[in-house]
Amino acid sequence: MRKTSWYKLDNIGKFYSATKSNFPIIFRYSVTLTEEVDASLLQEALTSAINDYPSFNCTLNKGFFWYYLEKVSKPYQVEEEKTPICYKMYKDSEDLLYRVNYYKNRINLEVSHILSDGRGTLGFFKNIIYRYLNLKYNLKVETEDNSSIYEKTEDSFDKYYTGPSLRTITNKRIYHYRSRKKKDTTFLEYHISLTKFKDLAKKYQVTITSLIIAVWIKSFEKVMKEREKKKALKIDVPVDLRTIFPSTTSRNFFGLTSIIYDNYNLSLQDIATKVNELLKENTKKDKIQVRMNQMISLEKNIGIRIVPSIIKDIALRITDDIVQNNTTSSVSNIGKIEVNKKLSPYIKNFNVLTSTKYIQMTICSYEDDLSIGMSSRYINNDIIKNFCNILKDNNITGIMNINEEDSYEKM
Amino acid sequence: MRKCNKCKIEYNGNLTKCPLCQSDLTGKKTPSVFPQLKEQKENILRKLLLFIVVAIVIISIFIEYLVHQRLTATKYIILSLITLYILVIYIIEKYQKPIKMMNRYFIIILILLFIWFLLIKSKVITTFLIPILCIVILLFNSITMIVLKESYINKSFGIILLDCILGLIPLLLNILSLVTTPIIVYICTLLDALIFFALLIFCHENLKEEIEKRMNI
Numbered sequence: 001m002r003k004t005s006w007y008k009l010d011n012i013g014k015f016y017s018a019t020k021s022n023f024p025i026i027f028r029y030s031v032t033l034t035e036e037v038d039a040s041l042l043q044e045a046l047t048s049a050i051n052d053y054p055s056f057n058c059t060l061n062k063g064f065f066w067y068y069l070e071k072v073s074k075p076y077q078v079e080e081e082k083t084p085i086c087y088k089m090y091k092d093s094e095d096l097l098y099r100v101n102y103y104k105n106r107i108n109l110e111v112s113h114i115l116s117d118g119r120g121t122l123g124f125f126k127n128i129i130y131r132y133l134n135l136k137y138n139l140k141v142e143t144e145d146n147s148s149i150y151e152k153t154e155d156s157f158d159k160y161y162t163g164p165s166l167r168t169i170t171n172k173r174i175y176h177y178r179s180r181k182k183k184d185t186t187f188l189e190y191h192i193s194l195t196k197f198k199d200l201a202k203k204y205q206v207t208i209t210s211l212i213i214a215v216w217i218k219s220f221e222k223v224m225k226e227r228e229k230k231k232a233l234k235i236d237v238p239v240d241l242r243t244i245f246p247s248t249t250s251r252n253f254f255g256l257t258s259i260i261y262d263n264y265n266l267s268l269q270d271i272a273t274k275v276n277e278l279l280k281e282n283t284k285k286d287k288i289q290v291r292m293n294q295m296i297s298l299e300k301n302i303g304i305r306i307v308p309s310i311i312k313d314i315a316l317r318i319t320d321d322i323v324q325n326n327t328t329s330s331v332s333n334i335g336k337i338e339v340n341k342k343l344s345p346y347i348k349n350f351n352v353l354t355s356t357k358y359i360q361m362t363i364c365s366y367e368d369d370l371s372i373g374m375s376s377r378y379i380n381n382d383i384i385k386n387f388c389n390i391l392k393d394n395n396i397t398g399i400m401n402i403n404e405e406d407s408y409e410k411m
Numbered sequence: 412m413r414k415c416n417k418c419k420i421e422y423n424g425n426l427t428k429c430p431l432c433q434s435d436l437t438g439k440k441t442p443s444v445f446p447q448l449k450e451q452k453e454n455i456l457r458k459l460l461l462f463i464v465v466a467i468v469i470i471s472i473f474i475e476y477l478v479h480q481r482l483t484a485t486k487y488i489i490l491s492l493i494t495l496y497i498l499v500i501y502i503i504e505k506y507q508k509p510i511k512m513m514n515r516y517f518i519i520i521l522i523l524l525f526i527w528f529l530l531i532k533s534k535v536i537t538t539f540l541i542p543i544l545c546i547v548i549l550l551f552n553s554i555t556m557i558v559l560k561e562s563y564i565n566k567s568f569g570i571i572l573l574d575c576i577l578g579l580i581p582l583l584l585n586i587l588s589l590v591t592t593p594i595i596v597y598i599c600t601l602l603d604a605l606i607f608f609a610l611l612i613f614c615h616e617n618l619k620e621e622i623e624k625r626m627n628i
Contacts, residue, residue, distance in 0.1 A: 006624045032444065061569075063625045070624075081446050094508070103446045188430075189444075190420075305628050385431035388418055397419040399412065403445045405425050 007055060007069040009114065011157040011296050012252035016114045017060055017067035018309070018316035025113040026086040027354040027362065029125045030106050034346050037102035038136060043078040045131035046100050050075045052145055053124040053250055055153040056115060061093050065309055069097075069115070076100050085187045085403055086110055086355035086375075100128065105348070107132070113252070118334045118352065118362070119240045120250040123152075126339065133343050141340045147248035156247040157296055164297035165290045172260060174326050175224065175231040177359065181377045184404075188384060189351045192391065192398035194370040200394055204269050206276040209333045209363075212372070213237065213279075214272035216331055216361060217261050219386035224264075232262035236330035237279065241292065244285050255292045257282040258327075268390065324357055334364040359383060413438045457500060464492045490530060494523050510555060510563070514570045517548045521577065534591050542581035542595040548574050549602045568617045569625060571610065578603030 009017055016025055050057045057076075058069035076096050081103040089099055089112055097112040109125045116124070123145060130143045145152075201211045213235055220233055238254045247253055259278050261271070281287070298304055304312070337350045350366040353373040362373040374384050391397070412421045413436040415429035422429075424443030426436055471488045475481075501519060505512035521544055528536040552574050555563050564571070581596040590596055610618060 006620075008627055061624075063627055065626065065628045068624050068627060082448065084448060085445070092508070094511075104442070104444070106444060186430075187445075381431050385418070388420060388431060392419050397421075399421045399423065401423050401444045402426070402430050404430065405443075405447075 005071050006061075007058065007071070007153060008155065009067055009069060010155045010252045011299050012117070012254070013069075013114045014066055014299060015316060015320075016112070018313045019320040020060075020090055020112075020114065021313075022317045022320050023355070023357050024088045024090060025355060026089065026110055027113065027118060027121070027352065028086050028108055028110045029121065030108045030351040030353075031125070031129055032348040032351075033105045033107070033133075034348060035136075036104055037107055037132075039078055039080070039102065041135045042100065042102060042107060042128075042132055044135055045128050046078055047075050049124065049127040049131050049143075052127055052143070052149070053152060054149060055251060056098050056111070056124055058097060058115065059093055059095060060090060060097060060114060062309055065305060065307070066312075067114075067309065072096070078102065081106075081108060084184065085353060086185070090114075115252075116250055117238070117240075117252045117254045118332060119242060120253065122334065122337065123248075123250055126337075129339070129347070130343065133346050137346065139342060141342050144340075151248045152250040154247065154249045155251065156241065156245065156249045156253040157292065159247070160241070160245045160289075160292065161296045161300065162289065162293060164300070165293035172232040172234075172262065173230065174234045174260075175220070175228055175328050176325055177220065177223065177328065177378070177383065180379045182379050185356060186376045186378075186381065187353050187403040188374045188376075188381075189353070189401040190372040190374065190388065190398055191349060191351075191400070192370050192372070192396050194365050194368045196396050197370050200396065201272075204272045206272045207279070208365075208370075209237070209331070210276035210279055211272050212333070212361070212363060213259055213331050214268055214275045215387055215390045216329065217259075217271055217275070218268055218390055219383045220328060221264055222386045223382050229262075229264050232260050233328045234326070235259045235261070236327050238330070238332045239283055239288060240335075241288065244283075244288055255288050255295070257288070257291065329359050329361065331361045332363070334362065337364055337366045339366075412441045454503075456503060460496060460499060464496045467492060486530075490527065494527075497523065510559075510567070511570075513551060514548075514567065514574070517544065517551070517574075518577070520544060521548075521580075534589060537581075537584045537589040538591045538593075539595060541584065542590075542599045545578050545581055545599045546595070546602060549578050549599070549606055553606060564614060564617060568614070568621045572618070572621060575603060575607045575610070578606070 054071060055069070057073075058071050061068055061070050076099055078100050081101040083101075089095055089097060089110070097115045099110045101108050101110075107129065109121065109128065111121045127143050127145060130141055133139060134141055197208060197211070201208050204211060206214070216235065217233055235258065237257050237259060239257055241247065241253045241255050242249070257279070259275055261274070263274070266274070332354070334352055339347060344367070347366070349369045349371060350364050351371045351373055352362045352364045353375055354360055354362050356375040356377060359374070359376040359378060364371055374387075376384065412423060413426055414421045415432065415434055415436055417432050417434045418429055420429070420431070422436060423441050424445070425440055428434065429436055468485075468489050471485050472482060475483070475485050497519060498516070501516060502512070505515065521541065524536055524541055524544065552571050556571070578599060581590070581599045584590050585593050585596045
């Protein structure tokens with residue numbers, strides 16, 4: 001008797017599975033521990049953690065109308081880091097859509113966005129860390145999961161979809177940074193003091209996310225040509241829908257809101273205030289519900305559902321190209337990562353990075369460390385330099401890790 | 412830790428210049444948090460094969476045109492080379508998963524046979540080659556199912572079903588009067604029917620689930 005089970009993909013999973021050959025969206029969580037990682041204990045921790053999160057241990061298969069996830073019993077074989085960061089993971093329908101590797105004191109979990117989003121994956125990542133540290137230091141700290149496996153594998157998009165909503169289209173022309181690109185991605189982690197950054201945000205009377213987006217906007221503004229300032233900057237900001245709708249799913253459940261900015265030459269304070277207002281307005285439940293319904297209504301349309309997946313793939317790939325070209329960048333804030341007090345002496349910091357076709361930012365914080373992950377396909381790092389310089393002008397400096405050595409030589 | 416005195420940023424790793432402003436860094440080097448990875452080498456064998464195929468095609472076009480001022484034999488050379496190239500490349504890429512490779516390989520050969528038939532219109536292909544290939548596919552699946560039992564059925568039920576559908580192609584060719592001697596077609600259809608009903612009787616749960624997930628709308 002057949003024992004394996006399968007899952008339908010959620011709304012985001014359906015989109016990313018069709019566009020995976022265009023560009024696979026993979027993100028990575030890292031935790032830096034105080035001691036070197038023990039591979040066999042990490043494997044043991046992963047093997048038990050996957051029982052709590054079975055929807056991660058899946059392969060992607062193609063159905064006639066949609067892709068679907070097929071559960072497999074064997075978990076990923078933990079290995080020392082030997083592939084580039086966020087390296088493609090889907091070569092074959094037998095490949096898992098996540099990988100766990102380690103390097104010195106670091107544990108990395110890389111996940112395809114087909115499976116889950118940042119917040120959904122965080123529970124799984126913390127579960128692995130808790131189990132690993134329990135094994136390593138003979139602790140007995142309970143994992144934080146209170147939800148059932150059914151709740152974790154729920155398609156919350158489907159649950160909270162209320163019906164089709166009209167699509168609103170902005171007629172503004174969107175700025176897209178054009179510069180020479182390279183084959184590989186540059187990944188940078190910038191670790192700064194959370195307290196200092198919080199103080200600056202307090203001074204400007206805005207949230208941390210608003211201030212980071214404002215600095216990011218200012219960094220783009222500095223590289224724009226004068227004639228390009230007729231166009232608007234559009235920063236996409238993913239919103240965790242679990243904070244709006246009661247859900248504990250570990251699958252994708254996020255909406256997108258956008259900050260559109262075209263009032264150039266304002267001060268950082270003014271940009272931050274404007275971004276803060278826009279974010280507050282755009283993340284209200286009714287607005288988010290409309291955006292979510294817009295995202296799902298296409299998938300629910302019977303005319304689209306009956307189209308074979310081969311044709312859907314082509315259409316969604318074209319859509320993806322249009323969407324990507326209609327965005328300047330995106331900023332994703334995972335928020336504060338908290339762990340049980342008994343485990344914090346063994347953890348130095350957390351970090352999150354994502355693959356990108358252009359330039360993107362991902363943020364998370366742990367204790368007093370604000371980790372800003374930046375991924376860029378451009379040869380020159382001017383936008384990132386502007387970002388760091390604006391922070392420096394506000395007396396905020398920190399430590400940077402970069403995955404390349406002397407990248408200026410490639411210019 | 413190395414430091415850029417302009418950007419006021421400290422760096423881990425082996426950097427000598429600031430990656431942002433390219434100023435010289437000062438201070439002691441500290442180990443990078445990222446490993447030094449060797450560059451992923453491109454598959455040179457694949458490129459070399461492609462070059463050989465292209466070179467032979469160009470040379471044969473050149474020689475035939477020079478000698479006969481027309482191109483007849485060249486199109487067969489091109490077709491043969493493309494067939495060979497696809498088959499060799501597929502083996503290079505998928506040799507680690509032999510059963511899966513074989514299943515896909517059969518389908519590729521079947522497609523290539525159809526292309527050959529459309530181009531050269533020889534009924535030898537539809538009467539012998541395609542039905543024999545279908546029999547080989549069905550026998551391969553039956554033997555693998557008997558040897559590997561559930562592990563193969565659970566993993567590859569989709570492909571087994573697909574092969575059963577492909578097993579009906581020779582019958583279709585016969586209906587379309589593209590077959591001269593139908594005995595091999597009848598053997599193929601008989602074998603196909605036996606396997607299909609065996610699946611229906613012994614694996615109806617798998618069949619139900621396979622249809623459910625493949626056809627989920």
